[in-house]
Amino acid sequence: MFLSVFDLYKIGIGPSSSHTMGPMTAAARFLDELQGGDWPRPANARVSRLAVSLHGSLAFTGVGHGTDRAVILGLAGFIPTTVDPDQTDTVLERIAIEKRVHPAGHGEGYRFDPKADLILDKKVPLPGHANGMAFNAFDADDRLLLRRICYSIGGGFVVSEEELQRLKSTSGSASGPRVPYPFRNAAEMLAMAKRSGLSIAEMKRTNEEIHLSRGELDDGLDRVWGAMQGCIERGLSKEGIMPGGLKVKRRARQLHDRLQEEWRQNRPNPLLANDWLSIYAMAVNEENAAGGRVVTAPTNGAAGVVPAVMRYWLHFYPEADQNDIRTFLLTSAAVGGIIKHNASISGAEVGCQGEVGSASAMAAAGLAAVMGGTPEQIENAAEIALEHHLGMTCDPVGGLVQVPCIERNALGAVKAVTAASLAIKGDGTHFVPLDAAIETMRQTGLDMNERYKETSQGGLAVNVVEC
Structure with a gap:
């Protein structure tokens, strides 16, 4: 079993690794998949709008832990290791006014209204972990093109549904790269x-x-x-x-x-x-x-x-x-x-x-x-x-x-x-x-x-x- 020292000691921002750093990273991963992932994209379909729902603990304490802010920043292309904490308020204010995110490399960006497209769902928990998130991408006619569920499992670690199942199936057994000890x-x-x-x-x-x-x-x-x-x-x-x-x-x-x-x-x-x-x-x-x-x-x-x-x-x-x-x-x-x-x-x-x-x-x-x-x-x-x-x-x-x-x-x-x-x-x-x-x-x-x-x-x- 090998977990790097730099997996446990990650440089990021507050106030929470599971509720701030993890969701920001998850949003960035979703952007990466939108741009270059091998997902079944309908012919001539283009992503126009993004939406996110937060579940479980992320819904109950998300606002206090900055999860809402972290997700928005992640969809705007920021990641925990390099985001400037002194600039986040300016970025969030601009997105709230424009109702649009402009991540680098994503053309004209995507429609995203924080008040309508970010939902704190306290009623429906996701089954894999208490810190669940669902990311959705829609075309101009609001047809769902891509949906991804992932979990922030603590310490800034983020896993997809499939990765979480693999983690659970290998629990207690040897996992990770081969090392001498x-x-x-x-x-x-x-x-x-x-x-x-x-x-x-x-x-x-x-x-x-x-x-x-x-x-x-x-x-x-x-x-x-x-x-x-x-x-x-x-x-x-x-x-x-x-x-x-x-x-x-x-x-x-x-x-x-x-x-x-x-x-x-x-x-x-x-x-x-x-x-x-x-x-x-x-x-x-x-x-x-x-x-x-x-x-x-x-x-x-x-x-x-x-x-x-x-x-x-x-x-x-x-x-x-x-x-x-x-x-x-x-x-x-x-x-x-x-x-x-x-x-x-x-x-x-x-x-x-x-x-x-x-x-x-x-x-x-x-x-x-x-x-x-x-x-x-x-x-x-x-x-x-x-x-x-x-x-x-x-x-x-x-x-x-x-x-x-x-x-x-x-x-x-x-x-x-x-x-x-x-x-x-x-x-x-x-x-x-x-x-x-x-x-x-x-x-x-x-x-x-x-x-x-x-x-x-x-x-x-x-x-x-x-x-």
Whole structure:
């Protein structure tokens, strides 16, 4: 089983990997098929109008998560990795006025009225996944020419109906390209590490270098960390009210300024490490909530945990270097790949345990690795972090990735550091295997009521009065 580090760590925009990045990517894929796909096009038929329907969680929390905006931008030819967050409002305003999208390479473009042609269908879920979308293309007489259903399955991953069925049929079996260390679960990862004498990061690097040169891999890892760093810095520099209507204030800058003052005055603070962790995580997720540039880690909703722990490591361990950053990312991606392969990283599928829980496990594994942990200690760190997120629901107030999401990232980072510290102080032996925690998360997600899976129909979403 192979999932690249760059599949888990994607550079994109907020506020949600499954509700923003995925739908934007899906729309772009639909455009590609319209232009060059091998689909049964009637003679002399030309696409004139586009329409989209959003289903399940995308319908219930799509507006709060920016799904409507993302789909429109995708149909206009934009993709998450290169779209400029500062220009999106201008583009959307123009489309609303013209009632037309003009993707590059598509001639005069297509008719598309956001108010009429983008439907949030809360009544009819699509069968494959909670995050379903249907894209439709019509001719000038409104005859349907092409219809495609796809699903945003978490972390920015998008699959068609056929691809989803193949994923389900190969679940638990070997999949993906052949690599030297194709571990499908944590038990296989530990066994391969023992046989080879390699660390988890070294095995992951060897797998990645089947497809990339060492320089390309390192450059890519450095770009990911650069984007994470940039997100932290932007989050620490901004103030004001986050968009969406809840009137939630950004707090990271004010808290950061206060903490820096304590640092300068050398005031005793027994919570210093926790404070820095929380502020870094909140900075990322405030920026994500505002629709800024962010890295899935493994999702946007959980994007603050891994960067916060990495920045914490650099803050308190001045001897850390760029190789530590690469080791951290490779190790955490190995654990994240196992979780995604055997359970889910989608809040709409298994709740927030799949987002912040997975991120905390990944961050704990990465930190344990750079602290010199053995593969067994690293696996233990990931298990501790994941175990103590089991059952966590996804219940965003107002359908926005703000409350409780921003603070959950802060607490996920704190748990990750605690888990790594506990694991490093042991010898790697422990009672609950990581694989058992992952399977428990999967089963818990199946049992969880749909109201607690990113629909904003339960939990804090219905028990907090919106201001």
